[in-house]
Amino acid sequence: MAVKDFIRERFFPHLWCPGCGHGIVMNNMIRAIEKLGVSKNDIVMVSGIGCSSRITGYLDFHTLHTIHGRALAFATGVKMSRPELNVIIPMGDGDALSIGGNHFIHAARRNIDITAIVMNNRIYGMTGGQYSPLSGFGINATTAPYTSIDNDFDVVKLSIAAGASFVARTTTYHVKQMADIIAQAILHKGFSVVEIMSQCPTYFGRKNKQGNAVEMINSYRINTTPKGSKAKKENPSLIERGIFIQEERAEYCKEYDKIIQRATKGNK
Amino acid sequence: MAKQKLKEHRINREWCKGCEICVEFCPKNVLAIDKQGKVVALRPEDCIICKMCEQRCPDLAIEIITE
DSSP: OOGGGGBOGGGOSOSSOTTOHHHHHHHHHHHHHHHHTOOGGGEEEEEOSSTGGGHHHHBOSEEEEOOTTOHHHHHHHHHHHOTTSEEEEEEEHHIIIIITHHHHHHHHHHTOSOEEEEEEOSEETTTTOEEOTTTOTTOOBTTBTTOOOOOOOOHHHHHHHHTOSEEEEEESSOHHHHHHHHHHHHHSSSOEEEEEEOOOIIIIIHHTTOOSHHHHHHHHHHHEEETTOHHHHHOTTSEEEEEEEEOOOOOHHHHHHHHHHHHHTTOO | OOOOOEEEEEEOTTTOOOOOHHHHHOTTOOEEEOTTSOEEESOGGGOOOOOHHHHHOTTOOEEEEEO
């Protein structure tokens, strides 16, 4: 199958700005699914609100475009009623960790077999460039004209602490790694979190003088390093990418099935 | 695996937004932006079919067709 077989061509060209990283994430999400050879009918994509969440409109799977931050709650319902389907959730940084922060940590804690793709552009793009929980200290935004004094979350550490059994990070520069990690995250049985650093040239780039899309992507090449590399030891400010945790743990739907069996035993 | 031979760079001009990501990250400098702000394959004979333009395009606007 070609890339075009996975999209709803009638909605193209999409509304994302020129050079938006979310398009690159969508591109490689399609490639990961193509590589896995999963049928389109076996995939459910659930999203909340935001630039990133528009992805469900563009892709030709079973899709649900739900309310802000609550994509994981809807997805949990879908997964529990139809555990045989692959549930993938593209979400923005604000959608995942601010508005949906509680849903996020509790879905991770349950270790339900869902793949959450956190497209981290460090800003609320759709509403005009307000700072998000991942913007971090010293960042300029529409709502932080004298720079933000809020610290940011580390998505990887947060997800591991909350109990996710697959946690990875990659960027829009490292596209081959991105497609590979997304494929592995979909295959993983348990809650998978993939943080993808994605450029927002329109707001984050412009407000913070990080240049255009090309310069922002280049900064991901320069400022990241493979997990556990020698470069990280020499320069601790580098951001690590790769798979941080990949463990087999009791999965929520399977445990729930066991409860049903126990509860209905002897009721025949 | 036999070496792939390039047929064409299929560019969807309606979808291309001229962000220049493919142009800048092409290792062989094959692509360029034209007067209308859309990408064109200026030196297709230099293409090594790494398909990085295809994989990095946010608009799904470029496709490498091989024979």
